Amino acid sequence: MKKYETLFLFPSDLAETAAQKVFEEIKKRITEDFSGTVVFSEWWGKRPLAYRIGSFNTGFYALLQYSFPPEKLKEFDEELRINAKVLRFLSLIAPEGEPLSYAKLVAEEHAFSDEKSAGKRRAKKRPKRIENLKSPQSSLLSDASGNSEND
């Protein structure tokens, strides 16, 4: 038995309770049919996806750590791959130490959010850009008009 960790992504066309039910079924399959044990499980809930997958912009995430017989892992992964109610999953050997809780992850994510870094960039670069761009802009415009006349 080895300790593994899987992050599941369930599609958002399922209701949250239905997605949780699928997650529970997977856990049941691990403990009952594969004689594994669930070490840690956490429901992350609905999260926006970083990019569109199919027609989905949001999804339900869930993290699971479990001990599992290594020789049956291929079979289990194939099962998950076929399962239409699992959008994506990533199985890895569980990292050492306590798993980070989702609340902590979100706190760290907010401490360095996109808006903050974007704000810093703008504050630094904007004044310079406006001065520099003023003269080339007019030349660019005249170039564009020249091209359209040629066409």
Add this chain to the structure above:
Amino acid sequence: MTSTTPKTSMAKVNKKCPFCANGEKSVDYKNIGILKQYGITFFSKIKPRKYTGICLSHQKRMATAIKQARFMALVPFVK
């Protein structure tokens, strides 16, 4: 003759690896805050370790962590 001082640039300033400083062995792909802080730019490209000061072994772990986070849609491929 005046002696010429060597040029110093921000890129060559010695920074210490933040993971070695904390005594962390691995980089967790689920910790998006850490990835955004040290690993990726605003446009979600992998930062060269020349600018971040991450050591080579941690940079390799960081690169795989970023790719895993991209696959799970935690971090965009491009923005």
